[in-house]
Amino acid sequence: MPTLDSRIPAGPLAEKWTKRKADMKLVNPANKRKYTIIVVGTGLAGASAASSFGELGYNVLNFCFQDTPRRAHSIAAQGGINAAKSYQNDGDSVWRLFYDTIKGGDFRAREANVYRLAEVSNNIIDQATAQGVPFAREYGGTLANRSFGGALVSRTFYARGQTGQQLLIGAYQSLMRQVELGKVKMFPRTEMLDLVVIDGRARGIVTRDLVTGKVESFLGDAVVLATGGYGNLYYLSTNAKGSNVTASWRAHRKGAFFANPCYTQIHPTCIPRAGEYQSKLTLMSESLRNDGRIWVPKKAGDGRAPDQIPEGERDYYLERKYPTYGNLAPRDISSRAAKQACDAGLGVGPGGLGVYLDFSDSIKRLGASAIGERYGNLFDMYQRITGENPYQVPMRIYPAVHYTMGGLWVDYDLMSNLPGLFVLGEANFSDHGANRLGASALMQGLADGYFVIPYTIGDYLARGGIAKVGTDHTEFKAAEAQVNAQEKKFLSIQGKHTVDYFHKKLGNIMWENVGMARTQESLEKALREIPALRDEFWQDVKVPGIEGEFNQELEKAGRVADFLELGELLATDALQRNESCGGHFRSEFQTEDGEALRNDADYAYAAAWEWNGASKPWTLNKEPLVFENIHLQTRSYK
Amino acid sequence: MRLTLEIWRQKGADDAGRFVRYEHDEVSEHMSFLEMLDVLNQKLIEKGEEPVSFDSDCREGICGMCGFVVNGYPHGPQPLTTVCQLHMRFFHDGDVLRLEPFRAKAFPIIRDLAIDRSALDRIIMAGGYNSINAGGPRDANSILVGKKEADLSMDAAACIGCGACVAACPNASASLFTGGKISHLGLLPQGEPERKTRALSMVERHNTEGFGGCTVIGACAEACPKGLKLDFIARMNKDYLAGTVTYREGAAGGGSG
Incomplete structure (x- = not known):
């Protein structure tokens, strides 16, 4: 198995990024306009990268599948964004944010990347504030903070329950400014369907105009993917309906390694599903755990209404199991605890798939209006969806797929193993290890886009060697032909079942066998069922309409075809990782009291999978994780 | 059912x-x-x-x-x-x-029910931002913002750009959308330097994109899923007027050095 080079700079941890920046080659400001950078995605990472490139003087082509860049799914992040400002004087520091993030990730992330993330976190808050992001304020006019899971300091900045929206709108506005100035050319309703690699370098993409169906090639000097995660593999997740893995997956098929796909985050506080028709799951922000207490009845099958169950007959299981962190235990741990309670028959609501998140103590202590000020929009959303009023009855919540820590492999410069292909935000694998802490996704997306990639891409471009080619190159033509052929194929099958039928089936296989708890047996079962479902899909899917028009079913077909391949890789990765860590819990590997049991001797590496062609096994490449600054220990939140 | x-x-x-x-x-x-x-x-x-x-x-x-x-x-x-x-x-x-x-x-x-709302993006392009580049802003807490102003700015910033206000308006005006953005930024000290020119250029773009004028009927605010208030249109009109009165061509930039 080949070993991967992460190109982490030598020297002390706190000086690595400074040293790397000092060693970089620079592009002459007057020459920047001679370079074109393709950015796919307009979420926090994509929009911040594209606008920053424009500000620096590069020509940027920016693509998104939504009708406008402002819709990207970063917008749905509710709770907040972490930074090591230590405005609360409560002992926070860059080191502590770094350490919490590494520990939260169950010691499966790179020290150097995570340290850099913590280092630039403060710049993000400054940048966003200057843009006019309306962060919550104290009466004296300073910024307010709240607490989040996995930390004992208050370092989370927020804008009501709409932090992602406000940060994204900030980045979007900067992006629109560059579009007006002509530095960024925006392509909404345009989906990337292939990556073009010429002489070993990423040189462009092939896209489909989702309105006209036109398939087109775009050439660049570098390609940046900021296309989000793959949670919709499970069909039901907190992701947007359109979120997909297609850009990443097509790049993977062109040679980019896919790392740690089995690290999937199941978020503990989502609204339980109501029926077969359910199209997505809705998150209730983790910030609710600041004031809500999680409990189940002590007696299995207790059918009483929650207010009829006396205090002594309730099990506040997080507070009992983890007295130090209590209801603010990290996501993976909280989710598993909910599953254990429900598996033991203690769950509440339809099907016993729910636990209570109860605000009555906080409402008694602080009053309904104070709670409303903090979480009003979330309470309203809960009531609209369930028809129940959380001011009066406890919320019912259940874990749901939320975020994927795995993604395309990148080095310290955020470049994949394919030169010229950079990957940012949730689409890469680099910073969260096996579990992401709350309020860290926004931080990473903006760190990558505003403060890392503008430096590292310049170094790549300045080193030269990028050949002059055009979109008439045979690699472009071959990729276009491939895209066209796939569309024709989808439309020609005319089978019995819709795309959604297959997607739901796949999601069910994944959730049952590769979900919150996995075993060798369940994974082997998934590895039998997924290829069989994939074969059925390619023989029996029904896609209506034609290619050259707005055709939402055709869009979905391509995405589900890719999920049907990714599902197999995810299960393969989960099967080879004979340990439990973070979001990857193998039931065979647990401590006596049910906690994840890591195996640092054999599995302290990132698994970077190499595509070898359809129906051929992947090659596993390993990047050893070296911990020079922190001591590997069993993660404890007790 | x-x-x-x-x-x-x-x-x-x-x-x-x-x-x-x-x-x-x-x-x-x-x-x-x-x-x-x-x-x-x-x-x-x-x-x-x-x-x-x-x-x-x-x-x-x-x-x-x-x-x-x-x-x-x-x-x-x-x-x-x-x-x-x-x-x-x-x-x-x-x-x-x-x-x-x-x-x-x-x-x-x-x-069918899918429409092209890119005209709203073009209104933002005309000035719906603070003209600052990434890198180098001062410490966030060096800009104090009163809680009341911050909360009101957030109320305006809650707009999701869906276009319901336009659909509700008999004139198909996007004034609530435009006024929301002008208010969001104009209420904060960070947005103050461009407050008037922003209102001028965004309103002009609004009109050239084919949206109608506002007659303060209020159907937009009733339809808004995020509860944006008509006050934001009043704020837009005030900034627009101030911009009209005080507007002058920018002086030639920079020194000779």
């Missing part, structure tokens, strides 16, 4: 379009409105008919991608609710629901 749906079907910008009637008898009160349409579409595809095109993405009421008119109400009759968050328990067995796209000259129809 059983519903009768009258849905606007239009193949593209050149097609005249028409309402088509569908009987839908597989509706649960716990479904969201869009899930109800998902179920209809699955049945249509299985029968070999064209599914109804409509936009949606987050389905949590925050991305702003969904939106059409239900029985005359943009996003349906429930106040402060996007159509993706509207649930069928709001309706009754036997109801007849008429679904049509947000209609405005500035919003061309793409297909």
Whole structure:
């Protein structure tokens, strides 16, 4: 198995990024306009990268599948964004944010990347504030903070329950400014369907105009993917309906390694599903755990209404199991605890798939209006969806797929193993290890886009060697032909079942066998069922309409075809990782009291999978994780 | 539940379009409105008919991608609710629901209920930002913002860019959208340097994109799923007026050094 080079700079941890920046080659400001950078995605990472490139003087082509860049799914992040400002004087520091993030990730992330993330976190808050992001304020006019899971300091900045929206709108506005100035050319309703690699370098993409169906090639000097995660593999997740893995997956098929796909985050506080028709799951922000207490009845099958169950007959299981962190235990741990309670028959609501998140103590202590000020929009959303009023009855919540820590492999410069292909935000694998802490996704997306990639891409471009080619190159033509052929194929099958039928089936296989708890047996079962479902899909899917028009079913077909391949890789990765860590819990590997049991001797590496062609096994490449600054220990939140 | 749906079907910008009637008898009160349409579409595809095109993405009421008119109400009759968050328990067995796209000259129809709202992006392009580059801003806490101003700015910034205000307005004006952005930025000290020029350029772009003028009827604020208030339009008018009065061409920039 080949070993991967992460190109982490030598020297002390706190000086690595400074040293790397000092060693970089620079592009002459007057020459920047001679370079074109393709950015796919307009979420926090994509929009911040594209606008920053424009500000620096590069020509940027920016693509998104939504009708406008402002819709990207970063917008749905509710709770907040972490930074090591230590405005609360409560002992926070860059080191502590770094350490919490590494520990939260169950010691499966790179020290150097995570340290850099913590280092630039403060710049993000400054940048966003200057843009006019309306962060919550104290009466004296300073910024307010709240607490989040996995930390004992208050370092989370927020804008009501709409932090992602406000940060994204900030980045979007900067992006629109560059579009007006002509530095960024925006392509909404345009989906990337292939990556073009010429002489070993990423040189462009092939896209489909989702309105006209036109398939087109775009050439660049570098390609940046900021296309989000793959949670919709499970069909039901907190992701947007359109979120997909297609850009990443097509790049993977062109040679980019896919790392740690089995690290999937199941978020503990989502609204339980109501029926077969359910199209997505809705998150209730983790910030609710600041004031809500999680409990189940002590007696299995207790059918009483929650207010009829006396205090002594309730099990506040997080507070009992983890007295130090209590209801603010990290996501993976909280989710598993909910599953254990429900598996033991203690769950509440339809099907016993729910636990209570109860605000009555906080409402008694602080009053309904104070709670409303903090979480009003979330309470309203809960009531609209369930028809129940959380001011009066406890919320019912259940874990749901939320975020994927795995993604395309990148080095310290955020470049994949394919030169010229950079990957940012949730689409890469680099910073969260096996579990992401709350309020860290926004931080990473903006760190990558505003403060890392503008430096590292310049170094790549300045080193030269990028050949002059055009979109008439045979690699472009071959990729276009491939895209066209796939569309024709989808439309020609005319089978019995819709795309959604297959997607739901796949999601069910994944959730049952590769979900919150996995075993060798369940994974082997998934590895039998997924290829069989994939074969059925390619023989029996029904896609209506034609290619050259707005055709939402055709869009979905391509995405589900890719999920049907990714599902197999995810299960393969989960099967080879004979340990439990973070979001990857193998039931065979647990401590006596049910906690994840890591195996640092054999599995302290990132698994970077190499595509070898359809129906051929992947090659596993390993990047050893070296911990020079922190001591590997069993993660404890007790 | 059983519903009768009258849905606007239009193949593209050149097609005249028409309402088509569908009987839908597989509706649960716990479904969201869009899930109800998902179920209809699955049945249509299985029968070999064209599914109804409509936009949606987050389905949590925050991305702003969904939106059409239900029985005359943009996003349906429930106040402060996007159509993706509207649930069928709001309706009754036997109801007849008429679904049509947000209609405005500035919003061309793409297909069925899906429309092109890129004109709203172009209004933002005209000045809906603070003109600062990434890198180098001062410490965030060196800019103090009173809680009241910050909260009001957030109220204005809550706009999701869905276009319901335009659909509700008899003049198809996007003043609430434009006023929201002008207020969001203008209420903060960071946005003060460009407050007047921003109002000038954004209002001018609003008009050239084909949106109508505001006559303060207030249908927009009633339809807004995020509760933006008419006050933001007043603020826009005030900044616009101030901009008109004080506007002058920028002096030639820079020294000779």
